[in-house]
Amino acid sequence: MNAGTKAEIACVVGARPNFMKMAPVFDALRAHPHVQPRLIHTGQHYDAAMSRVFFDELGLPEPDVNLEVGSATHAIQTARILERFDALLEESPPQLVLVAGDVNSTVACALAAAKRMIPVGHVESGLRSHDRSMPEEINRIVTDQLSDFLFTPSLDAVENLAAEGIDRAKIHFVGNSMIDSLRKHLRAAQSRSTLERFGLSRARYAVVTLHRPSNVDDPDSLSAILEALRSLASRLPVVFPAHPRTAARMERLGSALAPGLIVCEPLGYLDFLALMDAARLVVTDSGGIQEETTALGVPCLTLRDNTERPITVLEGTNRLIGSDPAAIGPAAGEILALEPSDLDEAQGTPAPALWDGHAGERIATILAASVIPDRANDINAGFEKKSQAPV
Ligand code: UD1
Numbered sequence: 001m002n003a004g005t006k007a008e009i010a011c012v013v014g015a016r017p018n019f020m021k022m023a024p025v026f027d028a029l030r031a032h033p034h035v036q037p038r039l040i041h042t043g044q045h046y047d048a049a050m051s052r053v054f055f056d057e058l059g060l061p062e063p064d065v066n067l068e069v070g071s072a073t074h075a076i077q078t079a080r081i082l083e084r085f086d087a088l089l090e091e092s093p094p095q096l097v098l099v100a101g102d103v104n105s106t107v108a109c110a111l112a113a114a115k116r117m118i119p120v121g122h123v124e125s126g127l128r129s130h131d132r133s134m135p136e137e138i139n140r141i142v143t144d145q146l147s148d149f150l151f152t153p154s155l156d157a158v159e160n161l162a163a164e165g166i167d168r169a170k171i172h173f174v175g176n177s178m179i180d181s182l183r184k185h186l187r188a189a190q191s192r193s194t195l196e197r198f199g200l201s202r203a204r205y206a207v208v209t210l211h212r213p214s215n216v217d218d219p220d221s222l223s224a225i226l227e228a229l230r231s232l233a234s235r236l237p238v239v240f241p242a243h244p245r246t247a248a249r250m251e252r253l254g255s256a257l258a259p260g261l262i263v264c265e266p267l268g269y270l271d272f273l274a275l276m277d278a279a280r281l282v283v284t285d286s287g288g289i290q291e292e293t294t295a296l297g298v299p300c301l302t303l304r305d306n307t308e309r310p311i312t313v314l315e316g317t318n319r320l321i322g323s324d325p326a327a328i329g330p331a332a333g334e335i336l337a338l339e340p341s342d343l344d345e346a347q348g349t350p351a352p353a354l355w356d357g358h359a360g361e362r363i364a365t366i367l368a369a370s371v372i373p374d375r376a377n378d379i380n381a382g383f384e385k386k387s388q389a390p391v
Pocket of ligand 1: 015016017044045046047050051071072102103104105135136211243244245287
């Protein structure tokens with residue numbers, strides 16, 4: 001690298017959960033005088049409510065490039081991203097490609113970069129559900145095998161990677177960058193009038209999100225879930241911002257909703273954060289929401305048989321209730337039976353180690369030192385205190 005030129009890092013985002021994981025890293029990279037992060041959007045998610053609003057609210061700049069791949073089967077979507085991202089790498093190769101999470105965009109871009117011998121960094125590395133029926137698990141395993149910098153949010157993730165034979169020198173336990181976004185924006189979220197708009201009062205409603213194919217693609221399973229939610233809604237209002245996949249399946253079912261069950265469009269980052277923060281409980285099959293509720297101290301019931309985020313059960317507020325929707329009622333009943341003071345106590349529980357709002361800076365420090373090794377010492381100086389996170 002010539003003096004005066006900046007080392008380019010291509011930061012890839014594609015689907016909704018990528019945006020809040022990448023934003024803090026992108027911000028920290030942008031603050032380095034010798035690094036030039038470029039934002040690449042694959043276009044896996046393209047609706048304003050699934051993409052645009054997150055850029056606006058998280059302060060992400062307009063992407064430098066949008067590959068506009070859109071929706072398709074897994075194979076076609078992954079292939080399109082691979083082809084278009086590879087062409088971009090050929091045209092202007094960065095010094096490093098950074099991917100996040102476990103979506104199709106993550107694995108496709110990691111593969112394109114690895115084949116061109118461009119180093120790959122993976123934010124949220126090492127999570128494992130040990131359930132290969134989930135496409136995300138395949139994406140995680142492959143991406144981690146291809147990565148040169150594996151940034152883990154928790155120590156269980158470090159152990160998962162070591163058990164797969166990955167060299168410990170590549171593994172960096174840095175904490176959870178999605179929780180950086182949460183901590184940065186929580187106050188702004190709380191000051192919005194989200195609850196008023198929905199006619200809700202603090203700790204007197206539940207929030208639901210569901211989008212896993214295993215829950216929503218099978219009409220019988222979706223009907224049973226909706227039945228359980230209608231029953232829950234007879235006890236307290238239930239807000240259900242429906243993912244486009246889920247909304248489409250619900251429309252096909254033509255299922256009658258019920259009083260108290262508020263189904264709405266997907267929400268922006270701040271409104272959804274405000275809703276989660278003040279909820280009595282959350283029912284979900286999302287990965288990220290298991291972590292966000294743990295950071296907020298809000299009880300979470302996860303409608304899955306397994307989780308790639310066991311720390312949210314062991315140290316947080318998450319409970320795996322299995323995939324039978326009949327479990328929702330009794331598990332919610334246990335939470336509703338708690339005194340509000342017990343719930344307040346949960347909100348004071350310390351978050352898992354390094355979920356402290358500084359993961360993005362740690363990642364940026366490590367990457368900057370790798371792409372501009374001759375300047376590593378200067379670059380690290382500003383971050384020394386926050387980077388003390390050995391594996
Ligand atoms: C993807 C991720 C999943 C993540 C989820 C968050 C993979 C394998 N899965 O799942 O890990 O938790 O994003 O939302 O990458 N659609 C729209 N508008 C959009 C995006 C999608 O209408 O902006 C609809 C399309 O009908 C599409 C369907 O949603 O076919 C599914 O979208 P897709 O990106 O394939 O997967 P998700 O289910 O969103």
